[in-house]
Amino acid sequence: MSSPRCVGIFAIMVMVVRLSILTSASVIPTGLGGGPVSPELGLYDLNDKVTVLTVNNFNDTVLHQNRSLLVEFYNTFCGHCQRYAPHYKELAERLYPWRETLLVAAIDCNAFENTGICRDYEIFAYPTLRYFSPGYMCKEGNYGQFVKPNVKVDDLAANMAQRLVAENGTDSLPNFPNLHSVTENEEKNLFEGLDSNRKLVILAYEPENTTVGLESVLNFHLWPDVQVRRITDLNVANKFQIDGIHYKIATVDRQGNVVPYSVKEDTPQAYVATIQSILEAQHFKPRSVEVKKGVANTAQVPDDETGRTAIISEVLRNKHFVYQADLEMAIRQMLFNEIPKVHEIHGEQLLALQRILGVLQRYHPLGPQGNEVIRRLHEYVLNANESVNGGDFQTMLEHLNKTLGPIFSSNHFVGCVSSQHNKRGYTCSLWTIFHYLTVQAARLEISNDPLEVLTAIHGYVKYFFGCTHCSEHFQAMATRRKIWNVPSKDEAVLWLWAAHNEVNNRLAGDDTEDPQFAKIQFPSESSCHQCRRSDQSKTDVNWDKDAVLSFLKNIHNPGFVSRYGIDNEAVLQPSLDKLRQKRRVGNVFSEMDMRMGMLLYGFCVIMMVVAFKLFAIKGYRKRPYMHDALGKV
Template sequence: MIMAKNNNSLITILITLFFLLVTIDTPNAASLNSKQNEFPGLYTLDDNIELLTNDNFDKKLYGKKYSWLIEFYSSWCGHCQKFAPFWKSFALDVLDWTNFIKIGAIDCAQEDNTPVCRQFEIMGYPTVLYFHENYEAGPKNFGSPMKSFGGVDYLRAHLIEMLKNEQSKGSAKHIPSLLPYIDENVNGLWDLVENKPFVFVIVENTNSTLCAEIILDYAHVNDIVNIKCVKTNSSSILNKLSIVQIPSSPILLVVFKDLSVIPITPRNKSRTTFKNAIKVFLGSKDIDIPKQSLYEFNKDLRDSVPNFQNNIKESLNQMGDVVFQVDLENTIHYSLKHEISAMKIIDGVRYEALIDFFRVLIKYFPFGKNGIDFLTELKYRVEQSADNTITGEAISSHIHDLEQQYDPVYSLPLQWLGCRGSTPSKRGYPCGLWKLFHVLTVQSSELNPPGVDNNEVLTAMHGYIKNFFGCTHCSQHFQKMATDRKIFDVVTPDDSIIWLWESHNIVNKRLAGDETEDPSFPKVEFPTNENCQECRDSNGRWNRGEVLKYLKQVYSAQNIQKQMPDVSNKSVTSASRASRINSFDVRSIWIKYGWMLLILL
């Protein structure tokens, strides 16, 4: 009885241990990859900008009684980083309009957001799209593009022109009319406001947006403040308002129903002073303007989204010109998941560029067997698509299936190591892409016979950056440089190594001191004297023969660092990765064989 009781206790303990081990949340490669690649984005919960994600995008956009202006960006993109302060300032500038026009942003660098960015055919970053009220999903409904350059004044003026265009087509009815009053019958000024004794009229030139701005500023109290815009080219209306001389700058009038006019134009003719003049006049009539209740930004995210802060407290020290395998693999992972898969349709020249990219990766990238098999099968599936056309969604599905089939594709948990910046929006993917193509050019030289004519790596690089690289501004710069430096005239693999090195230094020189530069990793010409004293002569001029030898050493597959040093509290060593790969951990043993022990007991 005692033995039976002990056996029962042992069985109970073993069963409990078995289920604990089965259900314990052991980090797998996918979950680690997700956390390691988690970007904080360029905006926070307190930037007066709606933070959109794949989870909330449809719910927030479609069928609403307000308009949207949404920036699609990538947090690693230098041009996006430059644009972000303008977008924040713009959102603050139009804060009073927020109950009628939402300002949002979605980070396409987040893998979970790829379906949204692909759906709207985002080809470059940043892309700003306008969506009118009551917007509906549809295969052709991609919003209206707005150029993402210029300061706050430009963005505000462009938005107003978009709203006017919508109103001229019968849309944007959720806000008062921004269109200029053109009816010679000035009694029409009181349409929809017949019970009001007066209206405010702003007379301005045809290019001014001041009147529309103030209308939007007071749109929340349109039942109290009624404003009409009259352009200076409407001479007959001006005559009826007793304006004999056409004003050279905006003027503000109070017009009563008997057409008597009181000018209240402030001396300093700005948006703020015009608004104050209206407020003071209303105060003289004992009319108060209630404060509006502003929209509570990101209410649904504040309790559910992780704090957008960098968990890495210390940046990596400058590590010289060392190359880490994990940076290269993370670059390929990002390229496949965030750029190639984000395309709506891949056909024509873009399809050819994709095949070229796969081809050089398969030939020259120092992947393990699973990685090469994964890329080979992926290329095969793409080539089986009808009419040399494939969707990004189909590629995303292939990638998902093949990652399961060839698991583990990547040798280490994916994160930036040598390419890690002082903040998560610095360096990262652009750094990894440079390193990737440096490695490919060196591998091409090492694996092809001496003197062979082969420019396939630079050709693939040009095709990729032109057709897939998300930073539009960067891509355009590279394409111009490639044309100026005659990339397609490069002949041998060794020449390709030198061409890419020279081009990289040209870019570094251009970006040195730029606001997108990581202060912990300044842009300098490489290799530095510290890393290669033989690479320059006594006059400081490059010794290209020595540079070529140095580049072949640094970017050779034999010298790529395969180990994962413990650089932060988020690092996972290669030993622990190998443990998971080979499934020689306690949890795996119990899952596979524990049930046999239970049966025997």
């Protein structure tokens, strides 16, 4: 029988071995530098002249104001929005002197917190520009005036000037400039009603079909020493020595002295430069007006650069890997942002929602909780009579996510990480989840419909995807590539792969391309040598489609999806590696326990023999017998 001390030592030894094995097996590198990578910031920051709007300051900035407002509703990942951003920044810079009359602002509809605002204002395309008049109040059917997002800043500035002059009741608004043209009745006393600090009145002749006078007034509204007025009537202008040919600007002081000035050309820039030189020569300066630039979403702080660098290094080493984090980020964006932005989902749009949720329910990469959430969402939209409200969908989703527990294992991109601000991200992850879904449909054969996933993808991109131009390109490509004629699920996998490569070819070298992740024809030679035939030309790749199909099925196999960088693996199904490790650790434990038991048994037997010899045999002595008459006693 073994002693309690021997059993205690044995138990400690087993525990130490088990802990060492479990510890070494559970170390999963995150590549995050100690923290998760946060979502991307918007296209504008506090260094731009664009006022950043969020749900926290939108109403205070837009509603019941004594000035007008131009707002861009955009999506960070939208390629057209990214291309338009420099033009909008240029416009904001140019109109910055107008800020007391017209504020230039923007709101990122890609931020989850702003989803409700973009839904309430019925934003259906990106970028969308809306003009809000002074005193604007939000009500049904009035969500601001649509403005075409013109890339020609001159035209857009002229548009804004014309809208401002057309405002009703501008004279009753405090601090609003006088945009009316000087009349004959005013020519005798231009200073009537002006503050005594006004030392000069500057008159700017505005030729027909131009806004040079309007823009001059707006540009110098913040200069307290002067009043800039426009003149459209050449007869009135002549009385101030303005001939409309050589002299087009004149200054008038309180003593009635008139000084005419020439302007090189009839452009707002030339007028503004001339007037500014006049004012600076007399040492006049504008008064300062502070504009609240807004506060960026606190959840959207810059990524930890060390963590980002580690992720990029990992991804560049494994360019063909599919990452769990990216699949989840695509689903997160679809469910929590894109779908809820639609105010009323009905008709073909509702059918598209039912299809994409049905496909996600069958082939998603989430864990048990995620499966239940998507199942209930699918059931919710299937039971809808005629329509689903985007806000109600969001409320239902948030309730399910809260009651059923977390459904995502990460909140950042890994394989779709960007090396530069606002590159890749969601669009990359959306392609990833689309490929994953087509492969799962081909692998599992749950449905016999070869167009099951492609139909769902087409409907989602058409009705919900937040990049309008991208959606239009995809729909045109789908028609041209005859998406509805795909005969099998394997062909569906290849159709989407070929379509993706076409998009990569179109966008290669574009401003939206990430410099460290060039848009190539996938898979690359290094990722799949057998996918490319040796007789390929320099321009077109001669693909071995059988090898490509095998490659795509392999990298999108759930057992091979990389979990590098995830934060909470507990919400997922156990990976193949975990299952193998569990079996392996179980085998190690049983073999080790058996060996230790045999060792302990042998050790205890030896100890018992030694104890017997030391004590039992040593204590036995041959005693002398006493004799008597009868013999031995």
